[in-house]
Amino acid sequence: MDSQRRRSVLALIFICCAISSTSSNQAGTNYRDSDEFFNSDSICISDHYIMESYFTRHTSLDDSEFRNFLLLQQCSDKVPTQDSNIVPLTSLIQHRNITGEGSHRNLLTSIKIQFLHHSESEFRELVIVERLPLGVFADPFELQSLQKRSVFSDVSVFGDTNLELPSFRSNRSVVEIHVEISSRDYENGKIRLKLPLHARYQPLDDSGYSRVEFGEPDLFLCSSHVQNQRHEQRRCLVLSIGRLKTESRSVFWDIPAGIRGHTEYVSALTFAAAVLSAFSILVASVLSLKVESCKNAKQS
Structure with a gap:
């Protein structure tokens, strides 16, 4: 047995x-x-924004789901385009850093792209998809003002765009930036971007700081979007899919957060200030009533 x-x-x-x-x-x-x-390979999308197509099927940003989404967007037609001889030699994030002070910073990115052939290219737009870490957001209104000043040819924010939510109640957001490129850009192959970012209210931490880490952006080289044609697909070459951590050097932002050990002191001080304020209002009300009664007595 x-x-x-x-x-x-x-x-x-x-x-x-x-x-x-x-x-x-x-x-x-x-x-x-x-x-x-x-x-x-390349992908084909019917929307102006790549992330617009993604968020029509998903409610939140997930890295693995986004990767699977791109796999499903492979171009079904294998007919070579007029730019089939264009082969990306390099798609490299040369420099990436966080600058600024306080809760408002700038994410600086320098991208170098070189090609074998670039004459009369139909791929006129470099698309940068920045998948922001939790606890950081980009202001859509601020980005729109940059677009009006021709800093970007087009830009949009997707995902959680509620700017008032703290970090522990919010979801991740993503910024899609479009930059028009010309034959000169193909020759020089260097594009510099500055993305303004803001920090949300961070959860309590014993160290007093909450560290967020930025991965590499996703890079696409896309053809021009044809407006007023719903069934017109836009072809994009996938230059690189960013990893969660940069290979050369990770980019960190240490955001100030409340210290957990100080919660009792802050609560006690807040309670004392509230009681003192209430007592002051009560005393002031009583004194004002006495002054009014004295004036009425003298007048009578």
């Missing part, structure tokens, strides 16, 4: 190991396939 039970347990363990190894192999194959796609 014991030997039969032992055999069944061993058989069950063998089956579980076989299933796990099969699933891991499938996952590894899918990951390699996706990497091959991102290095060789």
Whole structure:
């Protein structure tokens, strides 16, 4: 009886190991396939913004879901375009840093792009998708003013755009920036961007700071958007899909946060200030009533 039970347990363990190894192999194959796609193929979207197409199907930003979304947007037609001989030599984030002070900072990014052939290219727009970490947001109205000043050709914010929510009640947001490029940009291959960002109210932390980390942006080279044509698809070359952490140097922002150990002192001081204020208002009301009664007595 014991030997039969032992055999069944061993058989069950063998089956579980076989299933796990099969699933891991499938996952590894899918990951390699996706990497091959991102290095060789293009996507086709029907909307002006890439993230607009994503958020019509999803309610929040998730990195793995966004990656799967891009895989589903592969161009079905394999007909070569007039720019089929354009091959990206380099798509490199040369420099990336956070500048400024306080809760208002600027994310600086320098991008270098070079191509083998660039004459009469239909890909006239570089699209940068910044997936912001939790606790940081971009003001849509501020970005619109930058667009009016021709800093960007187009820009929009997707995801959680409620600027008043604290960090622990908000979701991630993403900024999609469009920059028009010309033959001169193809030759020089360097584009510099400055994205203004703001910090949300951070949760309590014993260190007094809450650290957020910025990953690399997603880079696409897209054809011009054809307005008033709903079924017209826009072709985009996938230059790079940003990772959660930069390979060369991670970009951090240490945002001030309340210290958990100070909550008791702050609560006690707030309660004392509220009681003192209420008592002062009561005394002032009583004194004003006495003054009014004295004036009425003298007049009578």
